[in-house]
Amino acid sequence: MKRVTSFIVCVFGTINFAVSQHMVADLKVQGNKKLKTSFVKRISKIKSGMVLDSAMIAEDIKLLKRLPGVAHAYFQVFPADDEGLYNVFYNIEDNFTxxxxxxxxxxxxxxxxxxxxxxxxxxxxxxxxxxxxxxxxxxxxxxxxxxxxxxxxxxxxxxxxxxxxxxxxxxxxxxxxxxxxxxxxxxxxxxxxxxxxxxxxxxxxxxxxxxxxxxxxxxxxxxxxxxxxxxxxxxxxxxxxxxxxxxxxxxxxxxxxxxxxxxxxxxxxxxxxxxxxxxxxxxxxxxxxxxxxxxxxxxxxxxxxxxxxxxxxxxxxxxxxxxxxxxxxxxxxxxxxxxxxxxxxxxxxxxxxxxxxxxxxxxxxxxxxxxxxxxxxxxxxxxxxxxxxxxxxxxxxxxxxxxxxxxxxxxxxxxxxxxxx
Incomplete structure (x- = not known):
């Protein structure tokens, strides 16, 4: 009985933890002129509907800064209209290439x-x-x-x-x-x-x-x-x-x-x-x-x-x-x-x-x-x-x-x- 109770508590605890996570409403790319927004979204790990993950965002930014078309990149996070949802902004400074x-x-x-x-x-x-x-x-x-x-x-x-x-x-x-x-x-x-x-x-x-x-x-x-x-x-x-x-x-x-x-x-x-x-x-x-x-x-x-x-x-x-x-x-x-x-x-x-x-x-x-x-x-x-x-x-x-x-x-x-x- 203790094992069953522990299992139920663990399951509901996991569900509650997932619900409380901040989620990504949308990934928005700005500042880029030549580098295509669709390309940035395609190679980025962060996607709409995912859990907001700062480590994943940092990895995306490091990848972007390695690209020949990017002089510099940084990110911003702002709350969306719905509670618990956030918009992630990738800001791009283009290179001449x-x-x-x-x-x-x-x-x-x-x-x-x-x-x-x-x-x-x-x-x-x-x-x-x-x-x-x-x-x-x-x-x-x-x-x-x-x-x-x-x-x-x-x-x-x-x-x-x-x-x-x-x-x-x-x-x-x-x-x-x-x-x-x-x-x-x-x-x-x-x-x-x-x-x-x-x-x-x-x-x-x-x-x-x-x-x-x-x-x-x-x-x-x-x-x-x-x-x-x-x-x-x-x-x-x-x-x-x-x-x-x-x-x-x-x-x-x-x-x-x-x-x-x-x-x-x-x-x-x-x-x-x-x-x-x-x-x-x-x-x-x-x-x-x-x-x-x-x-x-x-x-x-x-x-x-x-x-x-x-x-x-x-x-x-x-x-x-x-x-x-x-x-x-x-x-x-x-x-x-x-x-x-x-x-x-x-x-x-x-x-x-x-x-x-x-x-x-x-x-x-x-x-x-x-x-x-x-x-x-x-x-x-x-x-x-x-x-x-x-x-x-x-x-x-x-x-x-x-x-x-x-x-x-x-x-x-x-x-x-x-x-x-």
Missing amino acids: IIPSANVYTTNDDEFAYRLGLYEFNLFGQNITFGGFYQKDIYSSYGINFRAPFLFTRHIGLAINYQDLTTQEPVFFNNTTADYKYNNASIEVLGLYQFNFNNRLEFGLNYFTEDYQYKFGATDPAVPLELRVKKLMYKGIYEYNNIDYFYQYLSGFRSQLNLQYVTTRDETLPEFLIGWNDFSYFLRVGEKGNWANRLRLGLATNNDSPFAPFAVDNNLNIRGVGNLIDRGTGAIVLNTEYRHTLYEKDWFVLQGNAFVDAGSWRNPGGDFGDFGDSQNVRIYPGLGLRFIHKKIFNAIFRIDYGYGITPDATQGFVFGIGQYF
């Missing part, structure tokens, strides 16, 4: 390369990215990109990428170097799946052709002067993201794991597995400071090949080092910098930064001891400036100057759009 991109890099060897692009990051007001780029790095290259993370549902999207890249690549073998004209033409299709607010997955295929043509430098009978290989890549990306955005300031942690398995029928460029993880950590320092860090740990199948997958490059990992100066089958790279707001007025921000980029690589066919070899270690401290428009997505023009302090180091400027990492 048709954005040019530019990356320029030089070294003290008078090396000069650039990439220019134009992207729409909020196509049709649906958070769809579409655009392309042109690159001049001795040779001309181009690419076209489409990415719609919420194309089908709040959790499922699609990305399609095409690129035709041509560069002059150094190939390292027997302590000598040769330069090749390298072309990579690829088409990639990825499915995008977001498990929840913090966790997402990308998976798909990349079909590409690699073409190497000898230009000048050392030769070896074991290294072909011309090589054209068709390859198929199985690609997966898993990301945990707990970054919170407040205009130019970031705080929190992100981890992104990339895994790729490349198949081929050519023994000169054998199939291989490659994986790397980027760990990023951001910390607000006072009112105007931001400490930013990125650690990359990567390994690939340790083939003794001059065409190793991990590159040492100005525009990828070490500012001031030069354009693709070395390759390896493993990489450890740390980028750390302190960003400080020097001036802020309305939409404009001038930010200064001091950084240290450091890394080491495993030689093709080598061992883990290569990471400690002084010839493979590169350390480049430097200074930079950021010119930021707060109401235009990724409108950060950066200038960095890196100066190498390890043996045979170079120095140089790196220009670009967006933070380096």
Whole structure:
């Protein structure tokens, strides 16, 4: 009898608790101009008729602030006409999202390369990215990109990428170097799946052709002067993201794991597995400071090949080092910098930064001891400036100057759009 009584009390207590909850009468979106209200409601967890949940609202706001089309977002809650019902207002500050991109890099060897692009990051007001780029790095290259993370549902999207890249690549073998004209033409299709607010997955295929043509430098009978290989890549990306955005300031942690398995029928460029993880950590320092860090740990199948997958490059990992100066089958790279707001007025921000980029690589066919070899270690401290428009997505023009302090180091400027990492 006691059990029955306890059950009845528990049931009626639960019903009474549910009835006493504040409920959502409607979700209203205001302030947005280009970003569609229907899209905001579709990706938001809070819905009409649900229990008013402050944690769920906070999660929606963090998601909105991550969108390229949103400069800032906040919420308000007001009682509706009926008792116990509340209207939730999501207030949106739109970003301008048709954005040019530019990356320029030089070294003290008078090396000069650039990439220019134009992207729409909020196509049709649906958070769809579409655009392309042109690159001049001795040779001309181009690419076209489409990415719609919420194309089908709040959790499922699609990305399609095409690129035709041509560069002059150094190939390292027997302590000598040769330069090749390298072309990579690829088409990639990825499915995008977001498990929840913090966790997402990308998976798909990349079909590409690699073409190497000898230009000048050392030769070896074991290294072909011309090589054209068709390859198929199985690609997966898993990301945990707990970054919170407040205009130019970031705080929190992100981890992104990339895994790729490349198949081929050519023994000169054998199939291989490659994986790397980027760990990023951001910390607000006072009112105007931001400490930013990125650690990359990567390994690939340790083939003794001059065409190793991990590159040492100005525009990828070490500012001031030069354009693709070395390759390896493993990489450890740390980028750390302190960003400080020097001036802020309305939409404009001038930010200064001091950084240290450091890394080491495993030689093709080598061992883990290569990471400690002084010839493979590169350390480049430097200074930079950021010119930021707060109401235009990724409108950060950066200038960095890196100066190498390890043996045979170079120095140089790196220009670009967006933070380096």
